[in-house]
Amino acid sequence: MRPNFEEGGKFYAFHSLFDAIDTFFLTPEKTTSTGCHIRDAVDNKRTMFTVVIALIPALLFGMYNIGYQHYLVLGEIAQGDYLANFWGNFGYGLLKLLPMIIVSYVVGLGIECVFAQIRKHEVSEGYFVTGMLIPLICPPDVPLWQLALAVAFAVIIGKEVFGGTGYNFLNPALVARAFLFFSYPIQMSGDKVWITGDAITGATPLGEMIAGVSTPSASVLDMIIGFVPGSVGETSVIAIAIGALILLVTGVASWRVMLSVFVGGAAMGLIFNAVGANEYMSMPFYYHFLMGGFMFGAVFMATDPVTAAHTNTGKYIYGFLIGVMAVLIRVVNPAYPEGMMLAILLLNVFAPLIDYYVVDANIRKRAKRAKLVSNK
Amino acid sequence: MSKTIRITKGLDVRLLGAAKPEVVETTIGEYAIKPKDFVGLIPKLLVQEGDKVKAGTPVFYAKGKERLLFTSPVSGTVTAIERGEKRVIETIRIVPDGQNEYEDFSKESLSGMSAEQVKEKMLASGVWTVLRQRPYSVIPDPATTPKCIVVTGFSSAPLAPDYSILLKGERDAMQVGVEALRKLTDGKIHLNVHSTLSRTDELLKLENVQINTFEGKHPCGNVSVQVEKLDPINKGERVWYLDAQDLAVIGKLFTEGKYVADRIIALTGEEVSHPQYYKIKRGANIASIIYNNVSANCLRYISGNVLTGTTIKADGFLSYYDNQLTVIKEGNERKLFGWLAPGCGKFSVSRTFLAGFMKNCSNTKPYRVDTNLNGGERPLVFTGEFEKVFPMDIYPMQLIKACAIGDIDLMEQLGIYEVEAEDFALCELVDSSKNNIQSIIRQGLELMRKEMGE
Numbered sequence: 001m002r003p004n005f006e007e008g009g010k011f012y013a014f015h016s017l018f019d020a021i022d023t024f025f026l027t028p029e030k031t032t033s034t035g036c037h038i039r040d041a042v043d044n045k046r047t048m049f050t051v052v053i054a055l056i057p058a059l060l061f062g063m064y065n066i067g068y069q070h071y072l073v074l075g076e077i078a079q080g081d082y083l084a085n086f087w088g089n090f091g092y093g094l095l096k097l098l099p100m101i102i103v104s105y106v107v108g109l110g111i112e113c114v115f116a117q118i119r120k121h122e123v124s125e126g127y128f129v130t131g132m133l134i135p136l137i138c139p140p141d142v143p144l145w146q147l148a149l150a151v152a153f154a155v156i157i158g159k160e161v162f163g164g165t166g167y168n169f170l171n172p173a174l175v176a177r178a179f180l181f182f183s184y185p186i187q188m189s190g191d192k193v194w195i196t197g198d199a200i201t202g203a204t205p206l207g208e209m210i211a212g213v214s215t216p217s218a219s220v221l222d223m224i225i226g227f228v229p230g231s232v233g234e235t236s237v238i239a240i241a242i243g244a245l246i247l248l249v250t251g252v253a254s255w256r257v258m259l260s261v262f263v264g265g266a267a268m269g270l271i272f273n274a275v276g277a278n279e280y281m282s283m284p285f286y287y288h289f290l291m292g293g294f295m296f297g298a299v300f301m302a303t304d305p306v307t308a309a310h311t312n313t314g315k316y317i318y319g320f321l322i323g324v325m326a327v328l329i330r331v332v333n334p335a336y337p338e339g340m341m342l343a344i345l346l347l348n349v350f351a352p353l354i355d356y357y358v359v360d361a362n363i364r365k366r367a368k369r370a371k372l373v374s375n376k
Numbered sequence: 377m378s379k380t381i382r383i384t385k386g387l388d389v390r391l392l393g394a395a396k397p398e399v400v401e402t403t404i405g406e407y408a409i410k411p412k413d414f415v416g417l418i419p420k421l422l423v424q425e426g427d428k429v430k431a432g433t434p435v436f437y438a439k440g441k442e443r444l445l446f447t448s449p450v451s452g453t454v455t456a457i458e459r460g461e462k463r464v465i466e467t468i469r470i471v472p473d474g475q476n477e478y479e480d481f482s483k484e485s486l487s488g489m490s491a492e493q494v495k496e497k498m499l500a501s502g503v504w505t506v507l508r509q510r511p512y513s514v515i516p517d518p519a520t521t522p523k524c525i526v527v528t529g530f531s532s533a534p535l536a537p538d539y540s541i542l543l544k545g546e547r548d549a550m551q552v553g554v555e556a557l558r559k560l561t562d563g564k565i566h567l568n569v570h571s572t573l574s575r576t577d578e579l580l581k582l583e584n585v586q587i588n589t590f591e592g593k594h595p596c597g598n599v600s601v602q603v604e605k606l607d608p609i610n611k612g613e614r615v616w617y618l619d620a621q622d623l624a625v626i627g628k629l630f631t632e633g634k635y636v637a638d639r640i641i642a643l644t645g646e647e648v649s650h651p652q653y654y655k656i657k658r659g660a661n662i663a664s665i666i667y668n669n670v671s672a673n674c675l676r677y678i679s680g681n682v683l684t685g686t687t688i689k690a691d692g693f694l695s696y697y698d699n700q701l702t703v704i705k706e707g708n709e710r711k712l713f714g715w716l717a718p719g720c721g722k723f724s725v726s727r728t729f730l731a732g733f734m735k736n737c738s739n740t741k742p743y744r745v746d747t748n749l750n751g752g753e754r755p756l757v758f759t760g761e762f763e764k765v766f767p768m769d770i771y772p773m774q775l776i777k778a779c780a781i782g783d784i785d786l787m788e789q790l791g792i793y794e795v796e797a798e799d800f801a802l803c804e805l806v807d808s809s810k811n812n813i814q815s816i817i818r819q820g821l822e823l824m825r826k827e828m829g830e
Binding site: 165 | 389676682687702706707708711722728746747749756797801805806807
């Protein structure tokens with residue numbers, strides 16, 4: 001079968017697709033040519049696969065919550081009766097979420113294959129993760145055509161124009177989310193998108209805070225377990241914490257980034273507590289971690305190794321500023337309840353600058369040492 | 377005078393097939409000098425096929441550096457001069473005649489000799505070529521003076537030979553070697569040993585050297601790492617370095633008046649039936665060493681260790697500076713869902729495989745490895761995995777990228793003078809994007825060397 005896909009073969013136009021599928025099943029037989037004769041068993045497939053595994057708790061919970069929120073608003077289940085209608089909730093969520101995941105992967109991987117074909121590269125594994133992240137950070141009621149457009153935009157403009165995985169400077173999943181937010185503001189904000197079903201409204205905790213209440217109507221327990229309206233994967237603190245644990249134990253995500261996002265968020269939250277000019281500022285700072293996409297962003301988005309700061313010192317600064325900015329945008333900016341997306345995108349842009357100064361310190365140290373010697 | 381330096385970052389790669397502490401003498405059918413073993417060298421031949429040579433007879437010199445002579449390790453006949461692409465000389469083969477004749481360079485006491493006389497003697501006998509210089513790893517220009525000379529008295533590489541075996545009985549010759557080196561620099565002679573690996577009395581008894589004890593993991597045996605901790609190289613500075621085995625070669629030049637190319641090497645690797653030590657001469661053909669002593673698998677023969685060595689054929693020759701031969705399995709087979717398996721027996725630093733968690737287990741039970749790349753090549757991603765195995769105060773990924781794009785200024789600022797490709801071997805080993813990082817660094821160094829006119 002393989003010769004058909006090699007240069008000159010009948011199906012050469014599909015060789016990158018063939019390669020991707022082929023190496024999915026069987027590891028390549030390629031051996032080391034120069035340098036180190038043995039190599040670590042880890043490859044990008046393994047790393048990306050680990051992230052997808054880490055996303056599964058949030059994914060499953062997200063499915064369930066879509067159904068739960070839907071039937072809750074319809075009055076078919078009572079508030080707090082989490083396990084009533086278990087399979088009904090789950091099945092409803094599955095039917096909602098599965099098309100989103102399929103659209104995300106088909107569109108995204110399709111475009112990736114075309115680019116890989118043109119560039120004569122292998123299809124990179126980066127989209128494994130991005131394709132899963134995008135549905136998880138979208139509201140459950142997003143129209144599929146909008147999702148498809150957002151995915152196409154994210155893959156082409158967010159990633160491939162810069163050279164593909166490893167070269168992009170913005171997190172592609174967040175580019176998709178930002179595209180949706182700015183292109184379809186009417187559908188993408190307000191109260192209508194968070195719970196599926198026609199003309200059903202339901203405010204997220206963040207939406208309520210912006211509206212000027214003193215604390216969200218959902219209980220802290222609900223927010224920790226995740227039974228609140230919100231983007232698909234972002235609501236459950238517990239599910240995300242399981243994912244975070246997987247990422248940290250396997251060492252795939254940087255603990256430096258993750259930790260410092262929370263430190264940054266707490267710091268800004270405490271500053272607002274001290275100022276206390278309005279209800280939102282006086283809200284206990286840890287509510288920020290429980291509401292909206294803070295947790296999901298900190299664990300899965302900010303830690304993207306390509307778009308985060310690359311130096312270890314830089315990672316602390318980068319993470320800290322994400323936390324600060326996210327809370328700042330949430331509390332001070334009245335137009336948009338969620339600050340995490342913009343905070344991460346903003347710091348993605350500034351990450352190279354942070355790294356520049358960190359590396360520059362090393363360069364200066366070396367230059368100083370050389371100068372000392374030449375003066376001797 | 378002694379100093380202890382601890383290296384915390386790095387990785388000890390534990391493999392099967394360490395050499396047993398037995399030294400075997402074997403008859404080698406052929407020797408060779410491979411000009412490719414020397415960085416930036418264009419050989420100009422001084423012999424023809426059929427010429428008789430003695431141990432120490434010049435075989436070729438370096439174009440543009442006429443004082444650098446490369447001499448035969450053995451007495452015999454030049455049987456073949458093999459050329460590769462563009463007629464580049466690849467190997468000069470010499471078949472020994474069993475006479476063990478040596479060119480006479482006259483015994484001399486070092487006490488009365490000037491630096492220039494010492495240099496002249498070392499150059500004429502070819503012994504000078506055991507010295508190398510940082511930056512660039514070239515053989516030093518005799519007209520220059522180094523700020524210090526580093527003698528490495530251990531190796532931390534995977535399956536590395538035990539120096540207490542390599543250096544047995546060489547103490548007196550090495551002391552003479554030290555005296556010779558002292559004529560070549562006003563700076564210190566650093567002798568680096570390890571706290572647990574091959575801490576040999578032969579070395580510790582040497583005088584007029586500064587003994588530095590290193591502790592910790594590989595790459596603490598790399599010259600760059602040692603120099604960075606002892607006396608880092610700035611732009612324009614030179615450090616010379618050599619292996620402790622070669623210290624004895626220098627010493628014997630003065631005490632015996634001849635080029636003694638004898639050395640002990642370790643035959644290692646999982647595929648070797650009896651891994652042990654061999655007493656041979658520089659540039660030996662490996663055919664008789666591996667004869668009846670390796671498995672029937674498809675094998676890779678490596679002159680050196682698995683991280684930095686050179687692939688050679690089953691009838692190839694050991695490289696000039698190597699004292700180790702490693703034989704491992706070729707990994708040219710495909711595995712179903714290799715990236716998906718839990719991976720208990722796999723070699724991985726990453727904790728995405730179960731093997732990564734079994735650190736304690738793997739300390740007692742070494743890894744099985746082969747040469748499979750274990751994945752497809754991808755663009756470099758800043759995963760932070762390099763920083764964990766790179767012990768120098770240098771940003772490895774940034775320097776790799778600077779070398780990849782050939783930005784000379786940036787390379788210089790980021791510390792290219794302090795490193796060699798071998799320092800990035802562990803980065804290459806753990807790299808999940810499977811790039812050939814050592815060759816990227818080597819290219820960067822070559823660009824720099826040409827730019828600086830060395």
